[in-house]
Amino acid sequence: MSSTRSAPEPDDPIGYFLEDLTYHGKTDRTREAYERVLRRFESFLDDADPESATHRDCMSFVHSLRGDVADSTVATYAAYLSRFYGYMTEVGAFDGNPMTLVIEEMDETVDKDPARRDVSIPAMRSFVARVRHPLHRALLVTLLKTGMRVGELCNLDLRDVAVTDPELNAAYPLGERPALSGRPDSLFVTSEATVGEKLNGEVRTAANKRKRGTVIPIDDELRRTLKRWLAIRPDSPSPAEPLFVGTAEGWGERLEPQAVRHVVERYAREEGWYRTGGGADENVTPHYFRHFFTTHLRDRTGDRGVVKYLRGDVADDVIDTYTHNWGDQVRETYEANVYRLGV
Known part of the structure; x- marks a missing residue:
């Protein structure tokens, strides 16, 4: 299984990544676009290698693009x-993503990119309504209601979910x-999940990228x-009791x-929101959620502070402020403003 493999140590990380793009079925055009951008970044680093690049190196590279290419292209390269x-x-080849901070600072620019698909709340509501499978709907609604990353979603265990429901609490070790x-x-997203390391009795194959653990409200x-998902959730052999488990392959x-x-x-794809070869400006993916x-x-x-807290993007002093005032400032703000999906 993937959890027992040693982390790769490629001599050419970019070449390794491009090769994996091929294995994942990406088109030659997409692969060439990635190669063009990544090799340009490699040249920009001069004597340094991508693995050792810092967020300041990445910021400098993005800054060097401005004035040379259009703003939307800068966002695409980033x-x-x-x-x-x-x-x-x-x-597991790299220890971290130095682009995380850069992307967060670019959020406002990227959000205003006119080429990015703009899905309205009513359109997203109709999209979710067509998803009938309890697991699939639970995945989509959790991503849309929490803004968490896909790796963080996969790392959720039953102990990370607290709900006010006597039936569920009698049946599962929740919260x-x-x-x-x-x-x-509410649910808890830890910052401690690391690829290849054991957490709650199970070696993880995805990493969480939060600066610190975050408590996120669960609305009705x-x-x-x-609850609909847990009613059919298969028993898991894992001692960690993962929240989301396979119902087909990897039962x-x-x-x-x-x-x-x-x-x-x-x-x-069924909605017309995904096209092979399409980029982040066109395709709806977990990151789009x-x-x-x-x-x-x-x-x-x-309130940018509350949103940053929920996303897990704020520093210790800010996150402490929201953690200590979670009930008033976070929960009340969230429940008063989170959009409805009609589920």
């Missing part, structure tokens, strides 16, 4: 570079995280959706990010 680092981190004590109807829609085993991406791609969450919740609340 997205390519972030995907490269995200993938290499996920497979046993100390961080959830006194915080009903997400609670109902999770009862923790879902991995690629499986979730395939689920989202399937429904997005994070963008959707950020954009709509930020516009509705006007």
Whole structure:
């Protein structure tokens, strides 16, 4: 299994990534686009190698593009570079993604890119309504209601979910995280999940990228959706009791990010929201749901701090402020403003 493999140490990380793009079925055109951007970044680093690049190196590269290419192209190049680092981190070849901070600072620019697909809340509501499979709907609704990353979704265990429901609490070991004590109807996203390391008795194959653990409210829609899923969830052989497990291949085993991406791609294709060879500006993916969450919740609340807290993107002093005032400032703001999906 993938959890027992040693982390790759390629001499040419970019070549390794491009080869994997081929294995994943990406078109020659897409592969060539990635290669053009990544090799340009490699040349920009001069004597340094991509693995040792810092977020300041990445910021300098992005800054060097401005004035040379269009703003939308700058955003595309940054997205390519972030995907490269995200993938290499996920497979264990790199320790982290230095583009994370860069992308967060670019959010406003990227969000205004006129080429990016703009899905309205009513359109997203109709999209979700057509998803009938309890697992698939639970995956989509959790991503849309929390803004978490796909790896963070896959790393959720039953102990990370607290719900006010006597039936569920009698049937499952829910909400046993100390961080959830006194915080009903919420879930906990840890910052401690690392590829290849054991957490809650299970070696993880995806990493969480949060600066610190985050408690996210569960509203009535997400609670109902999770209850429908748990009613059919197969028993898992894992001592960690993962929340989301396979119902076809890998029956009862923790879902991995690629499986979730395939689920989202399937429904997005049916909706006309995904095209082979399409980029981040066109295709609806799990990452697009994070963008959707950020954009709509930020516009509705006007509170960038709460949104950054929920996304897990803020520094220690800020996250402490929201953690200590979770009930008033986070929960109330979230419940008053989170969009409805009609589930």
